[in-house]
Amino acid sequence: MGEFWLQSPENFSHYVLKNVRIPSALCTIFAADNGWCEADVEIKNGQIGEVVPSGKKDFAGMPEVDADQGILLSGLVDCHTHIDKAHVAAFADFPPGNLGDAISAMVENKKTWTPENLETRVEFSLQSAFACGVRAMRSHVDYSPDTPDFVWQVMREAVNRWRDRIELQLSPLANIVQYDAPDFCTRTYEAAGEQGILGLFTYDQQDLVARLTPLFEHAQANGWDIDLHVDEGLDASLDGLNAVAEVALATNFTGTILCGHCVALNSYDEARRKRVIARSLEAGLHFVSLPVTNLYLQGRENNGLPQLRGMTPVGHLVEAGATVSLGADNVRDGFCALGEFDPMAVLNLGAQVGHLDEPGRDWAALITCNPARTMGLAWDGMIGAGAPADLMLYSARTSSELGARGMQAKISIKKGKWFDIPLPDYRNLTG
Numbered sequence: 006m007g008e009f010w011l012q013s014p015e016n017f018s019h020y021v022l023k024n025v026r027i028p029s030a031l032c033t034i035f036a037a038d039n040g041w042c043e044a045d046v047e048i049k050n051g052q053i054g055e056v057v058p059s060g061k062k063d064f065a066g067m068p069e070v071d072a073d074q075g076i077l078l079s080g081l082v083d084c085h086t087h088i089d090k091a092h093v094a095a096f097a098d099f100p101p102g103n104l105g106d107a108i109s110a111m112v113e114n115k116k117t118w119t120p121e122n123l124e125t126r127v128e129f130s131l132q133s134a135f136a137c138g139v140r141a142m143r144s145h146v147d148y149s150p151d152t153p154d155f156v157w158q159v160m161r162e163a164v165n166r167w168r169d170r171i172e173l174q175l176s177p178l179a180n181i182v183q184y185d186a187p188d189f190c191t192r193t194y195e196a197a198g199e200q201g202i203l204g205l206f207t208y209d210q211q212d213l214v215a216r217l218t219p220l221f222e223h224a225q226a227n228g229w230d231i232d233l234h235v236d237e238g239l240d241a242s243l244d245g246l247n248a249v250a251e252v253a254l255a256t257n258f259t260g261t262i263l264c265g266h267c268v269a270l271n272s273y274d275e276a277r278r279k280r281v282i283a284r285s286l287e288a289g290l291h292f293v294s295l296p297v298t299n300l301y302l303q304g305r306e307n308n309g310l311p312q313l314r315g316m317t318p319v320g321h322l323v324e325a326g327a328t329v330s331l332g333a334d335n336v337r338d339g340f341c342a343l344g345e346f347d348p349m350a351v352l353n354l355g356a357q358v359g360h361l362d363e364p365g366r367d368w369a370a371l372i373t374c375n376p377a378r379t380m381g382l383a384w385d386g387m388i389g390a391g392a393p394a395d396l397m398l399y400s401a402r403t404s405s406e407l408g409a410r411g412m413q414a415k416i417s418i419k420k421g422k423w424f425d426i427p428l429p430d431y432r433n434l435t436g
Contacts, residue, residue: 043074089146103305104237118156138397143380145204174380209243233245254288265292265295270318365408
């Protein structure tokens with residue numbers, strides 16, 4: 006445990022965090038002042054006790070820590086990552102390209118994977134996420150016919166190994182056309198059944214409704230959720246989101262359907278965008294925006310001239326009533342040479358690109374409550390009595406301060422105990 010900027014409590018089993026600022030979206034116990042719930046939070050035996058307005062209760066000599074208006078969030082959640090691919094850029098150079106080039110590059114790169122080097126990268130990724138305050142995440146796992154069998158096994162072992170630190174969900178992912186083969190369906194359905202999640206990559210494939218329908222029917226019959234890559238491009242001809250909504254309604258799908266990317270919405274005219282969003286909400290679709298990868302990958306055909314860029318219209322979706330999250334997506338692989346499994350960094354970038362004012366105050370649900378609900382976690386991240394004391398306390402007092410420094414001072418609180426968890430050194434990957 007490192008040095009904290011605050012004096013740690015004398016007894017981690019029962020103490021009070023005084024004078025914290027909680028975004029109103031994460032705490033509805035009492036009226037917020039200017040978007041913040043300024044509160045004192047009791048921590049007792051690994052859970053949250055009372056949450057009361059700052060200074061309104063005498064806790065009768067209980068150990069107290071004055072956070073001086075530091076921001077308090079529930080533990081962070083990321084519902085869209087690719088841990089199996091992460092950090093391969095430590096071992097290979099990937100020339101910049103478009104989505105198709107990235108897919109081809111990763112097909113070649115997979116030929117170099119071994120159980121040992123995959124486990125090293127997965128462990129590094131989860132250590133990084135844990136250091137950034139992540140309590141739960143979902144990773145797509147490539148399940149194409151050319152993917153070695155050991156990949157799924159290594160990922161399953163990671164789920165068990167990290168169970169007490171990060172709740173990790175897996176979604177087997179393949180191009181929807183690959184499900185045309187019955188043998189492939191059987192194999193992939195077996196993996197999906199383990200996790201209760203079926204992953205699909207859709208782009209501009211032919212007969213999308215006809216291909217989606219039997220997959221939705223099978224998932225519905227088995228009580229699975231569905232997690233899709235949808236319209237990951239800027240071409241206005243892409244219409245996958247509308248197809249997903251139509252199939253969801255036609256099959257009376259009752260599970261959670263998560264649609265990642267959806268950046269083609271930005272290329273639609275306003276009337277069409279509103280129409281597709283409305284149909285998506287009627288179908289109950291959830292959304293996740295992946296700003297780091299989409300900004301890096303989309304629009305490269307303009308020879309380095311930034312024009313239309315890949316960013317899901319988060320503000321429009323939330324205003325319409327959709328459940329929207331932000332995710333890290335690809336981290337240092339053939340799709341994106343940059344990144345980290347740090348939801349706060351993703352929120353700050355997404356806020357800049359998506360014009361999300363006051364991200365720490367008004368949009369914190371995108372990396373806490375919303376992805377928790379999409380993933381069906383036991384705790385949705387709302388801060389209140391009886392919730393787990395799995396929290397993130399930041400020295401920042403405002404959204405501006407929270408986004409101003411890349412190394413914002415923070416304390417990870419796990420079951421009420423304080424941890425200063427360092428990020429792993431990249432040399433742990435390469436030696």
